[in-house]
Amino acid sequence: MIQLSNIHKSFGKTEVLKGINMQVNKGDIISILGPSGSGKTTLLRCINFLEKANEGSIAIDDIALDVKHATKKDIVALRKKTAMVFQSYNLFQHKTVLQNITEGLVVVQKKSEKEAIEIAKTMLAKIGLEHKADAYPSALSGGQQQRVGIARALALNPEVILFDEPTSALDPELVGEVLDVIRKIAKEGITMIIVTHEMNFARDISNRIVFMDGGVVVEEGSPRDVFNNPKHDRTKQFLRRLTPEYTYEI
Amino acid sequence: MGTFFEPSLIFTSIPKLLSYLHITIEILVLSVALGLLLGILIAVPKLYNVPILKEIMTVYISFIRGTPILIQLFLVFYGLPVVVGLFGVDITRMDPFYFVIITYTLSNAAAFAEIFRAAIKSVDYGQTEAAYSVGFTAWQNFYRIVFPQAIRVAFPNIANTSISSLKDTSLAFSIGVMDMMGRGDTLISATAHALEIYLALSVIYYVIVLIFERCFKWIERYLNRYILKEESSL
Numbered sequence: 265m266i267q268l269s270n271i272h273k274s275f276g277k278t279e280v281l282k283g284i285n286m287q288v289n290k291g292d293i294i295s296i297l298g299p300s301g302s303g304k305t306t307l308l309r310c311i312n313f314l315e316k317a318n319e320g321s322i323a324i325d326d327i328a329l330d331v332k333h334a335t336k337k338d339i340v341a342l343r344k345k346t347a348m349v350f351q352s353y354n355l356f357q358h359k360t361v362l363q364n365i366t367e368g369l370v371v372v373q374k375k376s377e378k379e380a381i382e383i384a385k386t387m388l389a390k391i392g393l394e395h396k397a398d399a400y401p402s403a404l405s406g407g408q409q410q411r412v413g414i415a416r417a418l419a420l421n422p423e424v425i426l427f428d429e430p431t432s433a434l435d436p437e438l439v440g441e442v443l444d445v446i447r448k449i450a451k452e453g454i455t456m457i458i459v460t461h462e463m464n465f466a467r468d469i470s471n472r473i474v475f476m477d478g479g480v481v482v483e484e485g486s487p488r489d490v491f492n493n494p495k496h497d498r499t500k501q502f503l504r505r506l507t508p509e510y511t512y513e514i
Numbered sequence: 515m516g517t518f519f520e521p522s523l524i525f526t527s528i529p530k531l532l533s534y535l536h537i538t539i540e541i542l543v544l545s546v547a548l549g550l551l552l553g554i555l556i557a558v559p560k561l562y563n564v565p566i567l568k569e570i571m572t573v574y575i576s577f578i579r580g581t582p583i584l585i586q587l588f589l590v591f592y593g594l595p596v597v598v599g600l601f602g603v604d605i606t607r608m609d610p611f612y613f614v615i616i617t618y619t620l621s622n623a624a625a626f627a628e629i630f631r632a633a634i635k636s637v638d639y640g641q642t643e644a645a646y647s648v649g650f651t652a653w654q655n656f657y658r659i660v661f662p663q664a665i666r667v668a669f670p671n672i673a674n675t676s677i678s679s680l681k682d683t684s685l686a687f688s689i690g691v692m693d694m695m696g697r698g699d700t701l702i703s704a705t706a707h708a709l710e711i712y713l714a715l716s717v718i719y720y721v722i723v724l725i726f727e728r729c730f731k732w733i734e735r736y737l738n739r740y741i742l743k744e745e746s747s748l
Contacts, residue, residue, distance in 0.1 A: 348647035354640035368648035400740035
């Protein structure tokens with residue numbers, strides 16, 4: 265359903281993505297793991313053209329684009345198939361929680377105000393924030409803001425939701441509530457691509473793990489394969505450092 | 515010629531002067547409204563780095579900032595008829611009121627353009643990315659997400675510029691527009707009392723400015739509604 269082929273991206277002289285291929289099927293929950301600077305966030309941002317890849321092709325559903333020749337119209341059409349949850353939430357500051365969710369439904373999907381509010385209320389119930397419908401983002405905690413960010417993405421009913429390190433900006437004690445919301449919507453069969461540093465979460469929730477390093481996909485497979493039997497040394501090294509289950513130091 | 519200083523003249527002249535207040539307000543409202551529109555248009559080439567146009571706008575803004583408004587007024591009053599005369603249009607008999615509107619619009623637009631540019635740049639780029647991720651076009655993002663937030667930042671400066679502009683309208687009479695200042699001038703000739711008239715004028719201008727400031731405060735409070743109290747007081 266989503267097909268990325270030979271994605272290349274450079275910032276100046278630094279090549280961040282060196283030809284990425286990825287296939288995502290409907291209902292897949294894919295976690296992209298890797299050290300900082302491995303290109304995982306850039307890859308995610310290339311999918312909805314927040315970064316324009318230098319080379320390659322991106323296909324989502326019935327839209328297939330060669331990135332070099334993509335017009336503004338193509339890009340907007342592709343973005344309508346996706347939604348994104350940002351590391352720093354990026355809720356519309358001048359809109360209430362409810363309006364943050366209805367905005368895209370009304371402006372992009374041309375739904376009636378009434379229908380949009382209906383959908384928004386359902387979403388708010390799902391994330392347990394009905395009572396904050398009329399609050400502005402600045403009055404919410406980081407965890408609450410991110411839950412609204414998820415609701416905003418979910419309300420669009422996209423082909424795929426892209427999660428860009430959704431818990432990295434949160435206080436440790438707020439991470440749980442956001443991960444719980446993602447777990448909940450994962451059960452609904454929505455296709456998700458998640459860039460994260462939460463290893464246990466990634467292992468629990470994903471049906472596929474993609475491990476990236478140095479702008480290439482080093483290894484991919486089921487969570488069981490990647491976490492328990494990593495094939496590449498780089499993957500082993502990365503996971504060992506993060507899950508030092510048998511090393512105790514005094 | 516009566517006494518040296520006649521306090522009662524201050525009070526009797528105020529109603530006479532106020533009967534020309536609408537001219538002052540018309541100049542202000544028109545030149546601020548048109549200046550806002552033109553200001554956005556001038557800001558766009560600088561924001562989006564449009565070659566050539568960007569340089570022209572930079573020179574324009576710098577020229578307006580670097581010259582006194584009174585000289586700009588005379589440049590437009592004497593210069594514009596010459597320029598449009600080249601195209602065979604005669605505006606030498608146009609009401610000086612319009613020359614005032616044109617000058618003040620041009621002047622306000624330059625100030626507003628710089629205010630808009632800074633305000634639009636101050637809006638977090640994450641807002642734009644979020645709008646794009648939802649499927650907004652660049653224009654939808656601008657008018658629904660970026661511009662409404664930029665207005666909040668720009669408003670206090672727009673208010674200040676408008677108040678300066680209100681005071682500058684007092685120069686309009688120098689090209690023959692009969693506003694409060696012009697009426698004051700005729701009253702001075704008729705009564706031979708200058709100080710009283712100028713005192714009356716200063717009271718009127720000051721009260722109007724106070725009223726404007728109060729209104730602007732209300733608007734500001736509304737624009738800051740989505741900002742936390744501690745932040746908005748900074």
